[in-house]
Amino acid sequence: MIGLGYVGLPTAALTASAGHTVLAYDNDAALRESLRAERATGSETDVAELLASALRDERFFVCDRVQPADAYIVCVPPPTAGGRPDMRHVEAALADVAAVVSSGELIVLESTVPPGTTERVVRQALRGAGKSFLNVHISHAPERILPGDVVRELRENDRIVGGRTREDAEKTRDLYASFVSGEIHLTDLRTAEFVKVIENTYRDVNIAFANELALFCEEIDVDVWQAIALANNHPRVNILEPGPGVGGHCIPVDPLFLADQNPFATELIQASRRINERMPNLIVRRVVGLVGEGDGKRKVAILGASYKANVGDVRESPARRIRDLLDERGFRTAVYDPLARLPEAARSVEEAAENSDAILLAVDHDAFRDIDPVALAPIVRSRVLIDCHNFFSEQTWSACGFRVYGLGRGSHFTFPQALSRQQSTTA
Numbered sequence: 001m002i003g004l005g006y007v008g009l010p011t012a013a014l015t016a017s018a019g020h021t022v023l024a025y026d027n028d029a030a031l032r033e034s035l036r037a038e039r040a041t042g043s044e045t046d047v048a049e050l051l052a053s054a055l056r057d058e059r060f061f062v063c064d065r066v067q068p069a070d071a072y073i074v075c076v077p078p079p080t081a082g083g084r085p086d087m088r089h090v091e092a093a094l095a096d097v098a099a100v101v102s103s104g105e106l107i108v109l110e111s112t113v114p115p116g117t118t119e120r121v122v123r124q125a126l127r128g129a130g131k132s133f134l135n136v137h138i139s140h141a142p143e144r145i146l147p148g149d150v151v152r153e154l155r156e157n158d159r160i161v162g163g164r165t166r167e168d169a170e171k172t173r174d175l176y177a178s179f180v181s182g183e184i185h186l187t188d189l190r191t192a193e194f195v196k197v198i199e200n201t202y203r204d205v206n207i208a209f210a211n212e213l214a215l216f217c218e219e220i221d222v223d224v225w226q227a228i229a230l231a232n233n234h235p236r237v238n239i240l241e242p243g244p245g246v247g248g249h250c251i252p253v254d255p256l257f258l259a260d261q262n263p264f265a266t267e268l269i270q271a272s273r274r275i276n277e278r279m280p281n282l283i284v285r286r287v288v289g290l291v292g293e294g295d296g297k298r299k300v301a302i303l304g305a306s307y308k309a310n311v312g313d314v315r316e317s318p319a320r321r322i323r324d325l326l327d328e329r330g331f332r333t334a335v336y337d338p339l340a341r342l343p344e345a346a347r348s349v350e351e352a353a354e355n356s357d358a359i360l361l362a363v364d365h366d367a368f369r370d371i372d373p374v375a376l377a378p379i380v381r382s383r384v385l386i387d388c389h390n391f392f393s394e395q396t397w398s399a400c401g402f403r404v405y406g407l408g409r410g411s412h413f414t415f416p417q418a419l420s421r422q423q424s425t426t427a
């Protein structure tokens with residue numbers, strides 16, 4: 001196993017629990033040391049348990065370099081830099097594999113990559129090591145887990161396996177079938193790469209559609225949440241929810257692989273990206289519309305820092321972008337997130353909300369359900385709630401004197417008198 005991060009470590013631990021001997025390598029020496037000490041910091045609990053038992057049973061060995069094996073699974077970071085595919089991690093990992101791989105062994109690339117990449121980079125790596133492409137089995141087995149329940153997802157999700165040949169795909173299926181109970185669908189390399197990328201692109205486009213509807217609804221006094229719920233009663237309609245943007249290191253990134261590969265054939269994909277990218281700016285404009293410009297004194301309490309509900313991962317988080325934009329516009333900000341580990345964050349909702357001019361719900365963590373506006377009303381400076389997820393009861397917060405802006409909630413949102421209708425449409 002090469003790459004022991006969020007996906008690689010649980011995959012390696014599961015492979016060991018299925019009875020294989022796993023020789024695990026990550027180029028982060030500090031990570032290797034903590035894994036040897038059974039410290040899977042930041043991992044979900046069941047991953048840490050699986051790792052501890054595999055280490056104790058001597059089925060899992062943390063190695064200081066890539067070791068010869070029957071199969072090599074490469075799971076290194078998503079290849080992007082500044083919005084463009086960047087194959088450096090994948091190439092470096094495959095060069096290490098190429099140095100030790102022998103005829104008849106299997107190389108599986110799990111990292112999400114643009115269509116056509118696996119064959120090209122493996123061929124390049126093997127050529128660099130003076131080895132023949134034809135003697136090695138090659139496949140792409142993209143990962144489709146949803147963070148938060150990674151072990152169950154790894155076990156139970158269906159998988160797509162693309163092989164350079166049918167035999168390569170079948171060899172990979174046999175390996176994964178030892179710990180995957182979901183169905184394993186076989187195809188060719190390029191199709192497997194494409195399928196993984198379009199799954200995330202589909203979600204990005206669908207969310208952009210929901211965001212466009214949200215902004216439209218604000219103009220025509222319709223509640224988008226109700227409208228989408230009603231539309232989704234239709235058996236062939238499934239619109240996702242609007243929100244303050246799209247985060248994580250998959251959904252906002254994978255569409256760029258296609259856009260980069262063919263800018264002229266991806267107009268919808270690129271427009272969707274732009275819509276979702278703009279959402280944090282829009283939310284910040286709503287803040288300004290409600291409480292005035294940042295003047296160095298006005299404070300916004302941001303609830304949530306992670307990129308989505310009930311996880312602590314802050315990568316590409318819209319909440320983070322909102323905070324940066326507010327800081328740039330001269331607001332003081334305080335963030336509270338019970339799941340994300342941020343040294344600078346407030347330790348409680350109350351600490352974040354104290355003397356604030358607006359409370360902004362950026363992430364719909366279940367843990368925020370208990371927030372009581374009765375307790376917050378006396379400690380804030382002005383009672384304004386900005387709810388990006390239709391999460392809180394407007395009635396309850398209004399009853400405590402809060403002005404509530406809910407994204408996409410039509411007439412529920414009223415700009416201050418000073419701001420004309422025309423200004424609001426340009427916001």
Ligand SMILES: NC(=O)c1ccc[n+]([C@@H]2O[C@H](COP(=O)([O-])OP(=O)(O)OC[C@H]3O[C@@H](n4cnc5c(N)ncnc54)[C@H](O)[C@@H]3O)[C@@H](O)[C@H]2O)c1
Nearest residue numbers: 003004005006007026027028076077078092093111112143
């Ligand atoms: N995280 C997710 O939810 C998710 C879901 C589906 C697919 N994926 C895909 O899985 C892949 C891995 O993602 P992740 O979330 O596990 O990333 P990660 O950043 O958590 O982990 C990657 C690990 O690879 C290591 N690494 C980097 N270069 C290396 C090299 N040359 N040799 C050895 N180790 C190296 C890093 O030190 C790191 O520990 C990505 O391509 C991603 O797109 C991730």
